[in-house]
Amino acid sequence: MNVEKIIKTEKQIPITSRTIIHLSLVEAKINEMMTAALKPHGVSLQQFNVLRILRGQKGKPANLSTLNERMVTKMSNTTRLVDKLILKGYVDRMVCPSNRRKVEINITSKGESALALMDVALKETEEKLLQNFSMEDLRSINELLDKF
Amino acid sequence: MNVEKIIKTEKQIPITSRTIIHLSLVEAKINEMMTAALKPHGVSLQQFNVLRILRGQKGKPANLSTLNERMVTKMSNTTRLVDKLILKGYVDRMVCPSNRRKVEINITSKGESALALMDVALKETEEKLLQNFSMEDLRSINELLDKF
DNA sequence: CCCTTACATTTGTATATACAATTGTTGTAA
């Protein structure tokens, strides 16, 4: 990825700023490729993340707050995200019987099989994105990212 | 940054997926902090980037395509981004006399002094974000990010 | 039991972004 071509905005860009910009550019690239990979499946990256989280629940329903903690988006959007997944029939939502303020969200079997297909597409994209990385590189970058 | 708490969506998450998710989370954090730092100045992160690019032009006007190449956003949004900066009086736009399809965009002196203030705020945010990074860490992470 | 506060989610609204279609301009080949 050719950062220099893009960030030649200032004469002498300090390495701190360079790092921040570099990260944003990489993330944009990732986002773009992942979104493209999911497009044929008709879901957005965020919708995919919700499905993944729900699968991780292994049948135990998740409420909105739980989803929200594990996502980058804000609460109000989580509601609407789930709305869209319900329309597609990938999840269902019901009021929690023990605490009617909460809702319980589950992935449906239709959602699970759709998710399985998405996994394949995403896996390929990940491999493409990370093709220049050795296992040691991956460990290093994760370690460094932990410093944020 | 505690990734583990967030990405416990799946049982055994492979290091490739972990890396991608990790990057997204870090970028989200950066974005959030930068946006917050710019908020008192009344500009978005993207608007700030445009101003920075224009300053880097050193008086030489930039047209929209040029701005676009160096930004993460799409062409149509660049138009509207510049619109907003014009409203604030930070940039001006005129039709290029030699090729009337193009526009020439310049930062105004008002824009430059506003940008100088933003720089201070952003610098602080960067330092906060990168406080755990040694100079060697910064070099490493930039090198690794180049592999994307 | 009523009132207040906190909780969990939803709705309204303004702004941001992506994508496709459109406008206006230039260059060029018949």
Place this chain on the structure above:
DNA sequence: TTACAACAATTGTATATACAAATGTAAGGG
């Protein structure tokens, strides 16, 4: 010169997101 393709920017529209306010529910003190 005119017709057509390519270029540069803009507009329309649908969707996404952030933020604030509102809704409905639960829990606890008087």
